[in-house]
Amino acid sequence: MTSRVKSLTKILSSVVLTLLGLSIVTFLIGRVMPVDPVIAAVGDNAPEEVIVRVRAEMGLDQPLVVQYLHYLGQVLHGDFGMSVLTKNPVAVDIARVFPATLELATGALLLAALIGIPLGVWAAVRQGRLVDQIIRIVCLAGHSVPVFVLSLLSLLIVYAKLGLAPGPGRQDILYDGMITPVTGLLSIDTLLAGDLGAFCDALAHMAQPVIILAYFSMAYITRMTRAFMIDALKGEYVITARAAGLTGTRVVWGHAFPNVAVQLVTVLALTYAGLLEGAVVSETVFSWPGLGRYLTNALMNGDMNPVVSATLLIGTIYVGLNLLADLLYRLLDPRVT
């Protein structure tokens, strides 16, 4: 037990250190700006004493370490500064846009896991056969196509040419402002509001970006499932189960797969983190009002507070998911102390 506590303390302290490092990196990115924020605030022709005064007001005359500690204090209090573009506090903006990204990433993860894991198991069982090769090619292709290219092609073919799915955006103008945000996840909010039409509309809008993101991340899930399963199927307990006369399906899903499931938790956590990155590009193409579009909009306009904060947020989620995967792994697998 003590060794368990010790290793947990070690993990947690390394996470804290990493988070501190993250904040240092984002702080420095925010300071190395192409334009001097003081000049931007007071204009080119401001007299020298105004510049000095504003610089002091903004705290930019302090040593970098003091500035950093100040920034860290603000971040810990949930204060990410103001966005020049939206005139809102960045924290408010992010709270508004983040659920949309969460919805996209979660939908994609569920779909990718639902298809990717069985595909991986199938490929492992039929290792080296034609099915295995086909699955491999399909997955590698999914991993090779840039999300923005696939998204544009999908808009062109599925939306413009075939008219099978609605166009960019998160919901039809018809339902605009009709649904009161509760969770911020439209697919859940519309159900809570009991509006089936709006729910179907939300799902239809989600379909294209979710399927594309899912295809992109499926490759990793399938590959890892296959590798883990191949190892598991070599186990002596599998041979014993086969010798005892169990059916193939029973051996694969009842005996081998449960041993793989624990390892897959880590894979899914990492995939989820990767989906946040994919969402940035996909949201730009589909005009999806999420964190990614917020970030790229701010980037185009040199609005640094949102850029820095969104980067810090995504980094923190990344670290958090890794920690979660690590802890779950320890919890689920009795062999790890």
Added chain:
Amino acid sequence: MILSNFRSWALDEAPASRSQATWGSAYRVWLSLRRNPLSMIGLAIILAFVALSLAAPLLAPYDPAAQDLGNRLAASSGAHWFGTDELGRDVLSRLLYGGRVTLGMVVAVVVLVAPIGLGIGCIAGYFGGAVDTALMRLTDIFLAFPRLILALAFVAAMKPGVESAILAIALTAWPPYARLARAETLTVRGSDFIAACRLTGASPWRIILRHVMPLCTPSLIVRVTLDMSSIIITAASLGFLGMGAQPPSPEWGAMIATAKRFIFDQWWVATVPGIAIFLVSLAFNFLGDGLRDVLDPKGR
């Protein structure tokens, strides 16, 4: 004749020199790689891509920057195989020249990143202790960002352009290499030949440079190959988001960014560079996958 001589020399069971042994193992890798059709397809596409990019000035039918406003957004024809873009520039010529930008960016990133990752990893692994802890913490911090997000933030802090994009991708790409090099260094650090070097009075730097680094290089090469497609996609995504190569540069991602405005009507202008990115990235994935199978049979 020369080839069969090389074959028997490389496959010699008792290599007489270090270089003969190195060539021998490289040749064995090639032999098993050659049996993997996907890898060979990948390699062929990559070679074709490199050749086409290098020979762009000879092959391109038009100047990639030459505008012909009277012939804007033309469909595919005998004069313009892939049509023309919004300023009447030949898409095929821009595609060929764009390959040079992509190729240049990838090469620049790899040239920057591989030595940095190798150096940091080997130093951390060889010295251990506080040096190791400090360097690995630094690596963890950079690993904690998704690549594209960190690259975007870096470019925003600098100035959008090819050079910033290269630097940004390099800054986000080195940590996995450092991890890998460190792991490899740890396995050789305690070996007798390193101890022998130390006894003869070799300095730590000499041991790292001459004895540890060369041993880490092969696995690094595999890793770089596997990473290529991700580097290409990140570079193209940066271009697409307006943070990488800037128009009028014929970079593929930037080409798609301008062409997305009229994707519904003149779809080929955006689709052609899209297919190019896909093909090159797929080729690197095919090759990397095969290389991994050969060098790391456990992952099969």
